[in-house]
Amino acid sequence: MKKFDNFSSNLQVLQKAEQEDLENEFIISGIIDKFFIQFELSWKVLKELLRYEGKTAANSGSPREILKAAYEVYDFIDEDIWLDMLKSRNDMTHIYDGNAAKRLVDSILHRYIPEFVKLRVNIMERYRDVLPLI
Template identity: 60%
Template sequence: MKKHDNYVAQLTVLQGAGLEDLSNEFVVSGIINKFTLQFELAWKLMKETLAYEGDMAAVSGSPREVLKAAFAAYDFIDEDLWLEMLKARNELSHIYDGDAAAQMVSRIIEAYIPQFIAVREGLDELYAGVLF
């Protein structure tokens, strides 16, 4: 599945965020942009897997609805963290402060990337050889 391949490829890049020079404003901006892309790939991948399972939430175009259905379907998804990520993704265009951006990057590295990895591992376990 192309969505899975894109998700895994981008996650591989994002996982290197903690090794970068986080004092560099350009790097911080790049990590935030990569997070936004990874989040989009994640919920669309979940939408695709839910559609495979016949879940009607996959018909909606809403990330919130897809995420809520994914919480119910998959035990490897942290509901509170995903809702936090959705809120962060929605607010990122309003971050103008360097300190706020640095705090966001810390949260991406410490919490969000591990959750993206958990989703990759969980979906791979469920659908390897079937969808991917």
């Protein structure tokens, strides 16, 4: 699945974020931008997997609806963290001060990246035989 390949590639880059200079505002901005892309790729991968599973919720264009449906289908989805990610993604356009950006980066590094990794591992485990076909 091309979306999953893009998800995995972007995640590999995002996982390197903690090794960067987290005091540099350009690095912070880049991490936030990469998170935004990763989140978008994530819910779109989940949408495709829900479609594969025959779930009508996959017809929704709403990330919130896709996440809620995914939570019902997959036991490895932590609904609270994913809804926090959605809120962070939605609030990103309103981050004007450096402290708020640093707090978001802290959440990205310590809550969101591990959740993306968990998603990748579980998708690979559950769909290993059909992933290239989806």
